[in-house]
Amino acid sequence: MNVWHIARKDLHIFLKDRGSVVLLFLMPLLFIAVLSGALTGIGAEDEGDDRLPLPVVNLDGGTAAQTLLDAIDRAGGLRAEPVDEDEAMALLDMGDIQRALFIPTHFTADFEAGRQVTLRLVSHPDANTEETEAVRLVIDGAAGDMALERQLVASLEQMGQMQADNPQSQQAFSTEQVVAQARSQFEHSRTQPLVTLVERMPGQTAADREQMEGVERFAVPGLAVLFVFLNAQTVARSIYDEKKVGSFRRLLAAPLSKTTLLLGKMLPTFLMGLAQIAVIFAFGIFGLRLLGLAPMTLGHSPLAVILVALLVALCSSGVGILIAAIARTENQISGLSSLLLWGMGVLGGGIVPLFLLERFLGPLPMVVPHYWAIRAFNDLLIRGQGLSDVLPEMGALLGFTVLFFAIGLWRFEYD
Numbered sequence: 001m002n003v004w005h006i007a008r009k010d011l012h013i014f015l016k017d018r019g020s021v022v023l024l025f026l027m028p029l030l031f032i033a034v035l036s037g038a039l040t041g042i043g044a045e046d047e048g049d050d051r052l053p054l055p056v057v058n059l060d061g062g063t064a065a066q067t068l069l070d071a072i073d074r075a076g077g078l079r080a081e082p083v084d085e086d087e088a089m090a091l092l093d094m095g096d097i098q099r100a101l102f103i104p105t106h107f108t109a110d111f112e113a114g115r116q117v118t119l120r121l122v123s124h125p126d127a128n129t130e131e132t133e134a135v136r137l138v139i140d141g142a143a144g145d146m147a148l149e150r151q152l153v154a155s156l157e158q159m160g161q162m163q164a165d166n167p168q169s170q171q172a173f174s175t176e177q178v179v180a181q182a183r184s185q186f187e188h189s190r191t192q193p194l195v196t197l198v199e200r201m202p203g204q205t206a207a208d209r210e211q212m213e214g215v216e217r218f219a220v221p222g223l224a225v226l227f228v229f230l231n232a233q234t235v236a237r238s239i240y241d242e243k244k245v246g247s248f249r250r251l252l253a254a255p256l257s258k259t260t261l262l263l264g265k266m267l268p269t270f271l272m273g274l275a276q277i278a279v280i281f282a283f284g285i286f287g288l289r290l291l292g293l294a295p296m297t298l299g300h301s302p303l304a305v306i307l308v309a310l311l312v313a314l315c316s317s318g319v320g321i322l323i324a325a326i327a328r329t330e331n332q333i334s335g336l337s338s339l340l341l342w343g344m345g346v347l348g349g350g351i352v353p354l355f356l357l358e359r360f361l362g363p364l365p366m367v368v369p370h371y372w373a374i375r376a377f378n379d380l381l382i383r384g385q386g387l388s389d390v391l392p393e394m395g396a397l398l399g400f401t402v403l404f405f406a407i408g409l410w411r412f413e414y415d
Helices: 002-016 019-045 063-075 085-094 107-111 129-167 175-191 217-228 231-245 247-253 259-290 302-326 330-347 354-361 368-380 388-410
Strands: 053-059 080-082 097-104 122-123
Touching: 019 217, 019 259, 053 063, 053 085, 053 129, 063 080, 063 107, 063 129, 063 388, 085 097, 107 368, 122 129, 217 259, 217 302, 217 330, 217 354, 217 368, 231 259, 231 302, 231 330, 259 302, 302 330, 302 368, 302 388, 330 368, 354 368, 368 388
Parallel strands: 053 080, 053 097
Antiparallel strands: 097 122
């Protein structure tokens, strides 16, 4: 008798229990489908247009008015929304809108002619003064840029006219060429500004900034790790059942070492964990696409994915030995397994994505192996990193595995 004989017997017993097979393979897929849809809703809400709406009454309709509205939209923070004059006044009177911008008639004609024009920002008496001031600054900035451009172009046109009136002066470029070049530079400054501003929240990482793109994919690694570790209960229950019927004592009397015996009890859970990861990842690649969600990929380092999967399955088996060594009764196994495995799974990011969990719990999730396993899978499968990038996570998983095995073997009772 060897390790494989013991494992084959346990696998045969497990596969006869159809309920356990459903729990092992189908339940994770159901969780992924539900949680991925929920995360997609979060991502969509996060990606929504959160700019402050600015009702605009455009009484001009000319090119300069449209240029002003485009500049306001480009400035960020405000979203120009066209509205009729009568409707705007009625909404202001009822307090349904806080403020509205009025662009007067002949705005384009007066602006192009260099005549002074006046924009009106009408606010409700109860409007937030800070928001109103922010709106005014954005409008002033957009209008000021337009005025500066118009004044510079007018100056160039005037200089060109002065040179044209003086036949003795030499002009390398025509007025039309100079004005066209100036307008080209203004347009270039809008699309590729010399100075840009990037907003970042304190503590926000580069990974956080990309998190909402295909956020549903984060459910796949998290739930894969969660359910693989839930299999640790299978090891503990198998050993308990063997002890209960007395077959464990007969195994001890067989010509094999105690280490071989425990390895034989662990091997089925290890193999089932690997099969579980393969099925869940296949669903993440193909199933999510069929559901209309962003599919997962295997990243750029399949070897690293395989190595992490091996460590996750091995660590799960180590937790099973630990539970079998600590629990003494069937109720203790069930209670300890539920508390330990679900607790570690939730704390380690099995249900709530890590980038959300860390905002509230900080470094606390690092105390469980689930955190390191999920982080490694996220880096490989979602962020496209390589083996060298996840070596710290793999080292942490290996450390947890050794710790669980050491405590389990130390406290294990063979009687």
